Amino acid sequence: MTKGSIYSEITPSELDPIAIIAQKYNNDPSPKKVDLSIGVYKPENGDAKYTFPSVKLAKKDIFENDQGHPYHYMSGWPEFIAGAQETVFGKNDKSNVTSIQTISGTGAVHIGIEFLRELGLTEFYVGNPAWGNYESMIKSCNSNVNFFNHYDNETGKADIDSLFKTIDTMPTDGVLLLQGCCHNPTGADYTNEQWEQIAEKVRSRGVFVMFDLAYQGFGSGDKDKDAYGVRHFHKQNLEFIVCESFSKNMGLYGERLGCLHVVSNDKQNLNNISNLLVNIFRAQCSFAPLFGARIASNIFRDFKQQWDEDVYAVYERLSDLRIKIAEKFKKLGTPGNWDSILKQNGLFWFTDLTPQQIDTLINEYHIYLPYNGRFNVAGFNNANLDYVIESIDEVVRK
Amino acid sequence: MLRRNIKSTRSFSITASLGKWTEIPLAPPDKILGISEAYNKDSNNKKINLGVGAYRDNFGKPIIFPSVKKAEVLLLEKETEKEYTPIIGSKNFQNLVKNFIFNNSGKDPNGEKLINEGRIVTSQTISGTGSLRVIADFFNRFYSSKKIIVPKPTWANHIAVLKDAGLEPSFYEYYNTSINGLDYEKLIESIKSVDNETIILLHACCHNPTGMDLTNEQWDEVLNIIIEKNLYPMVDMAYQGFSSGDPYKDIEVIRKLNKLVVDGKIKSYSLCQSFAKNMGLYGERTGSISIITESAEQSQSIESQLKKLIRPMYSSPPIHGSKIVETIFSNEELLNQWLTELNEVVGRLNTVRTKLFEKLDGSIYNWDHLNKQRGMFIYTGLSQEQVIKLRNEYSVYATEDGRFSISGVNDDNVDYLADAMNKVIKESK
Numbered sequence: 066m067t068k069g070s071i072y073s074e075i076t077p078s079e080l081d082p083i084a085i086i087a088q089k090y091n092n093d094p095s096p097k098k099v100d101l102s103i104g105v106y107k108p109e110n111g112d113a114k115y116t117f118p119s120v121k122l123a124k125k126d127i128f129e130n131d132q133g134h135p136y137h138y139m140s141g142w143p144e145f146i147a148g149a150q151e152t153v154f155g156k157n158d159k160s161n162v163t164s165i166q167t168i169s170g171t172g173a174v175h176i177g178i179e180f181l182r183e184l185g186l187t188e189f190y191v192g193n194p195a196w197g198n199y200e201s202m203i204k205s206c207n208s209n210v211n212f213f214n215h216y217d218n219e220t221g222k223a224d225i226d227s228l229f230k231t232i233d234t235m236p237t238d239g240v241l242l243l244q245g246c247c248h249n250p251t252g253a254d255y256t257n258e259q260w261e262q263i264a265e266k267v268r269s270r271g272v273f274v275m276f277d278l279a280y281q282g283f284g285s286g287d288k289d290k291d292a293y294g295v296r297h298f299h300k301q302n303l304e305f306i307v308c309e310s311f312s313k314n315m316g317l318y319g320e321r322l323g324c325l326h327v328v329s330n331d332k333q334n335l336n337n338i339s340n341l342l343v344n345i346f347r348a349q350c351s352f353a354p355l356f357g358a359r360i361a362s363n364i365f366r367d368f369k370q371q372w373d374e375d376v377y378a379v380y381e382r383l384s385d386l387r388i389k390i391a392e393k394f395k396k397l398g399t400p401g402n403w404d405s406i407l408k409q410n411g412l413f414w415f416t417d418l419t420p421q422q423i424d425t426l427i428n429e430y431h432i433y434l435p436y437n438g439r440f441n442v443a444g445f446n447n448a449n450l451d452y453v454i455e456s457i458d459e460v461v462r463k
Numbered sequence: 464m465l466r467r468n469i470k471s472t473r474s475f476s477i478t479a480s481l482g483k484w485t486e487i488p489l490a491p492p493d494k495i496l497g498i499s500e501a502y503n504k505d506s507n508n509k510k511i512n513l514g515v516g517a518y519r520d521n522f523g524k525p526i527i528f529p530s531v532k533k534a535e536v537l538l539l540e541k542e543t544e545k546e547y548t549p550i551i552g553s554k555n556f557q558n559l560v561k562n563f564i565f566n567n568s569g570k571d572p573n574g575e576k577l578i579n580e581g582r583i584v585t586s587q588t589i590s591g592t593g594s595l596r597v598i599a600d601f602f603n604r605f606y607s608s609k610k611i612i613v614p615k616p617t618w619a620n621h622i623a624v625l626k627d628a629g630l631e632p633s634f635y636e637y638y639n640t641s642i643n644g645l646d647y648e649k650l651i652e653s654i655k656s657v658d659n660e661t662i663i664l665l666h667a668c669c670h671n672p673t674g675m676d677l678t679n680e681q682w683d684e685v686l687n688i689i690i691e692k693n694l695y696p697m698v699d700m701a702y703q704g705f706s707s708g709d710p711y712k713d714i715e716v717i718r719k720l721n722k723l724v725v726d727g728k729i730k731s732y733s734l735c736q737s738f739a740k741n742m743g744l745y746g747e748r749t750g751s752i753s754i755i756t757e758s759a760e761q762s763q764s765i766e767s768q769l770k771k772l773i774r775p776m777y778s779s780p781p782i783h784g785s786k787i788v789e790t791i792f793s794n795e796e797l798l799n800q801w802l803t804e805l806n807e808v809v810g811r812l813n814t815v816r817t818k819l820f821e822k823l824d825g826s827i828y829n830w831d832h833l834n835k836q837r838g839m840f841i842y843t844g845l846s847q848e849q850v851i852k853l854r855n856e857y858s859v860y861a862t863e864d865g866r867f868s869i870s871g872v873n874d875d876n877v878d879y880l881a882d883a884m885n886k887v888i889k890e891s892k
Contacts, residue, residue: 071695071731072756075605078767081550081774105547128539133527134784136517136745168589168777175776202775318547319782347620348627349776351592355746356783 082197083435090433098431099453101444104249104412106316106379109446117316119372123363127356134355139343141166141324142358148365149324153278153307155289157299162328163335165342166353169323170279170310171198176325177275177306178206179345181240186273188239190231192216192223194415194437196249196277199242211235216251218417221405223253225262232266240273245307246291247280247411250439254284254410260294264301274298274305282314284410286380288373304330311361313412314376320357379443383412386445390414393454400461414440422460430456502860510858511876513867516671516839517745518808521873526808528743530801534790547779550770552587552751556785559792560585560751564703564736565721567711573721581759582724584766586773587780590748591701591737592624598697598733598752599628600772602662606695611662612654614638616864618671618699621664635663638673640865643832643844645675654688662695667734668713669702669838672866676706676837682716686723696720696732704741706837708809710802724755731755738788740839741805747784815872816841822881828888841867849887857883 080088086102108115116124140146145166150159167173181187187208191199192215203210214227232241243263246254255263267274276295282288298305311322327338346353364372387406394403406414416438418426426432432453434440445453498514520526551557561583565574577583588594603609611630613621614637625632635657636649654663665685670676677685689696698717704710723729737750752769756762773779791797819841820833833841845853845865853859859880861867872880 071607072605072761072765075761075764075768077764078771080767081770103547124539128535131527131532131535133525134531134744134746135525136515168781171774171778172776198775198778201771205772205775319779321777321779321781344623345627347592348623349593349596350589350748351620352590352746352748354589354748354781354783357781 086427086433086435089427093431093433095431097452099433099444099449101432101434101440101453104313104441105318106313106412106443107441107446108443109382111444111446111448115316117372117375119364119368119375120315120317120360122368122371123360126363126367127359132359136352137355137358139347139352140164140339141353142355142362144362144365145322145358146324148361149309149311150326151365152281152288153292153295153309153324153326154299155292155296157296161330161332161335162326163339163342164324164326165339165346166358167308167323167325167346168350168353169312169318169321170277170308171202171323172321172350172353173308173310173323173325174199174275174277175202175206176342176345176349177308178203178208180306180325180327180342181273181275182206182208183341183345186238186240188236189242189275190235190239191242192228192244192248194250196244211239215248216253216415221253221402221408223248223251223255223259225255225259228255228263229266232263232270232272235270235272237271238273240275241267242275242277243294245276245278245281245295246284247413248409249279249411250413250435250437251415252405252409252411252413253415255294257293257297260297263294264298264303267298268301268303274303276305276307278307279310280313280411281309282376283379283383283412286377286384288314288376299328302330304328311357314379315357315361315364315372317357317360320360321354322357322361383442386442386450387414389450390442390445390454393451394458397455397458399454399458412441412443414442416440418457418461425460425463426456430460432456498860498862501854505858505860507858509876509879511860511871511880513859513861513869513871516740516868517870518740518743518839519870519873521811523871523873523875526743528801528804530791530797530804531742531744531787533797533800534787537790537794538786548587548782548785550773550779551585551766552780552785553789555789555793556587557585557751559789560736560753563710563792564700564714564717564734565753567714567718570711571718571721573718573725576725577721577755581762582756583753584756584762584769585751585753586766586769587785588735588750588752588773589777589780590739590745590750591699591735592620593748593780594735594737594750594752595621595624595699596628597769597773597776598735598754599625599630601754601769602695602697603629604772605768606662608658608660608662608695610658611664611697612657613664614650614666614670616672617664617666618701621699630662637670638675638842640842640844643829643842644835645677645681647681651684651688654685654694655692657692657694659693660695661692662697663689665696665698665716667698667700667703667716667736668706669840671701671838672840672862672864673842674836674838674840675832675842679715682719686719690723690728696729698732698734700734700736702740702838703736704805705809705812705839708806708813710741710805720755730757738784742788742791742801744784744787747787748781749784749788812839812869815869815877818874818877819869819872819881822878824885824888827885827892839868839870841869843867843884845884845887846891849891852887852890853883857887859883 193212213231307326615634635653639646
């Protein structure tokens, strides 16, 4: 390489598609514009800065009893870790779990992939469609990604047969990446019975499962119920890892709070596992950020009930919107089957609108969503719901 | 470090559903952490912790900079937004870092020129460690050489971070404990002997762990070798302000590099920095990387590649710390207050350094190096045995390389510490 061209081989990388939509939305001067794209919860008034009441209480407490900004522990803030484990595993015996605080859910998945790579597990199986970041995350760790079909367009539900077939045929040192609840982007989750079947098959095949739990509580309003799959695996003495995020269910998006949990059958391994996790993380970030962990710790300790109510309120609002959307379609008699809105869980509503139809929604109706047809349900409110559904109605009739 | 284990673990059977973890070897525990744990367990009420590199006041307590607290008051009232910040941090944060460091807040015309020409790409990162990791990953993907040289000794984590990112670190000579000083001749010699285009890691100030920095003239000579051999300078600046008490004075090497770039003598360099120490934001993980590029067009490509690199690692950086930094820099009164507070912190470290020097017995050990060293540490030159003896017999806890974190010293324990050090040296004579 010559002296004059250190970086000349670098070409611009494409923008994240969701970032392009956000940019377009921001530049749209129309007063009618509606943002239904990025996966952030918003209340009825559309305020994107909405803070959960429990978080407000915790922040006030931290502020008044300020413990400063010290270095803490390589594996994370201990009170936070304990509460995060409690949130995921509930009353189950957690003595076979070791955890590390991470840079939110992305950080947990990233460290999880690196950790598994250290064990030689590098073939990942991911349901498609999937969260857009999985593929690049797995590839950036030099592991491989394989896809199976996750969503059944006909029924609007999870394609369980495709999953079963994958478990039956994937290599035994493969990793199955499953979302614990509120599947992103389809909102199509496995039922409790299906989780039990999955656990049985996973055990008999000896494959490994990595759970991504980013929306715990948004599926049923009850964080315990939403953790059914994970807890069932745990009760069945399976070995697996869980990538947990508090971005959504505490609304701590920008504070980057998450946790990676590793379940081991042999408790004697926990020390070595923890050590390996710390070493991987140490070479990337040293420590995870403290502020979010303090907020969560305070909530676990003093404002747990308020938090439960906050999460339930989110679920209630989302369910209410889903019913209203379904009713509106019914009233309009929109061609096509729009029942999926009622079958899907969580923040998202996954439609089979075509890219052309979405293009029309964006350019002619100022309604913004990503081209995979995923709506952020929380972006709807009483003021814009009729307008959006009527617009969809017009577009599909065209 | 870790990747080396892959091959060995890969050969073990991992097909069994049970006991997938059994073959994980126990990695060595972090030394500094181990020291803190041992310190916490010690019941001696005279115990002193000189391990961790975090500031303590004269009463041995961690501090919150009052300016930081004021910023938090403002943030609490405003209700910090909870939405994601962009992958590389907010524009405001990037711009203030550029202005503060490269433009030296309006005092470096070369830096200003680079900023105005769009030749600096800045990204917020997970404090200093995260900045090193991202830049190392970036070099691994895009730079012509994987070789990087770091001073011997250097921050304990440098090697692990660089290796994990796929670079090949090795040492250049820096410090000689037998003379308790910079081994300047060997330093020059060893830099001259590396391959062209090798990346060279430079500590901007307050070299960790030795506290011994290059003089102005020495910097010039080193930079000349960098130009001659077409080495790539990567500056690590964790302690900006801790040398002189003034963050603007501590960045002479940045000013020199800016000039070299503007004069066309080097094409690019990079900076990793954090606000962990100089704002006391340790746990909030607030830092940045900056890459000086050859053109505004190239900056765009590099910025997009940084986003691509960071997105699968952790999506976006945490905002609490960066909001504090942004708040302080957006308010001149608060900014001046912070600069004053930082000056006081460094003033205390220097006072303690002098007091300790005065109490140490210069007739049995030459302590002159103490007064030459700068920053949070003194690199005592004590042997591993002496450090262990201090720990076991006097409850003085420090890393075994003889690095003392000076902020653990205060008016109440300086006599005890000096006495213990004098005794240990006498006994080993």
